[in-house]
Amino acid sequence: MRLAIIIVSIAFIGRAPVFAQAVDNAEILRMYNEDQSARKAQNINWTQLNKDDAQRRTRVNELLDSNKVRTGKDYYHSAMIFQHGIDTLASSKAITLMKKAIELDSNTNKWLLAAAIDRHLMRKGQPQIYGTQYVKMGPNAKFERYRIDSTKVSDEERKAHNVETLAEQRIKERQMNESRPGN
Structure with missing residues (x-):
């Protein structure tokens, strides 16, 4: 009887549900990589870069609204995209996103939070x-x-x-x- 209970217990343990972990959003990572690559170009066309940046921010907002930004890395990458905005709305959003990134993953590099705070202050004069x-x-x-x-x-x-x-x-x-x- 005791052996049967142990076998049954092991059988149930083996079937314990595995909770799905959030997976980084590949689209956000792609946009982050585009954001970073554009800034490494030799002769940057700032007018075009600002248009591309605005499109990335619009898309990140859509992903945020549809709950497709889930992981600490997603929030970090999104924060960097907003960090490159041109106004206090963008820098404020970068701060909010970075705080969420750190909340979700305490190992997140906090430099971007400091940079977002500094840039926000700078934009406010x-x-x-x-x-x-x-x-x-x-x-x-x-x-x-x-x-x-x-x-x-x-x-x-x-x-x-x-x-x-x-x-x-x-x-x-x-x-x-x-x-x-x-x-």
């Missing part, structure tokens, strides 16, 4: 707080770190978000300008 945004005011101008309020976030918080410390940012700014053609 306020100083950034992490130090992820660099600007170049003209074709022959030097890169410079966008205005920063260094009192809002500590270097430890920067490191937790995979952002360089303030000292490292100064070095990065100098290196960005040393590597410019003609220097």
Whole structure:
């Protein structure tokens, strides 16, 4: 009798339902890869890139509305697409999407959250707080770190978000300008 109970128990354990895990959305990954590749081109046509970016954001919104953005990676990739928007609506959405990405996957690289927050502040004409945004005011101008309020976030918080410390940012700014053609 005891042997029969063990065999029956093993039979039921073997048939335990397997819960499906969410699978990354291949369309979002494709759009993310297109977004990233477009920015690596030698001579970027910014007018066309802005049109393509707008189309990607529209499609991501459709996917969000139809619950087809499910995984931490989906939210991360979607956040990057919105990060490249041109206004505070896009940067605000990038922040929201990144927070969801981190909520779903605590191992998500938090740099994009810091960058989205900084870009959102920059678009509102306020100083950034992490130090992820660099600007170049003209074709022959030097890169410079966008205005920063260094009192809002500590270097430890920067490191937790995979952002360089303030000292490292100064070095990065100098290196960005040393590597410019003609220097």
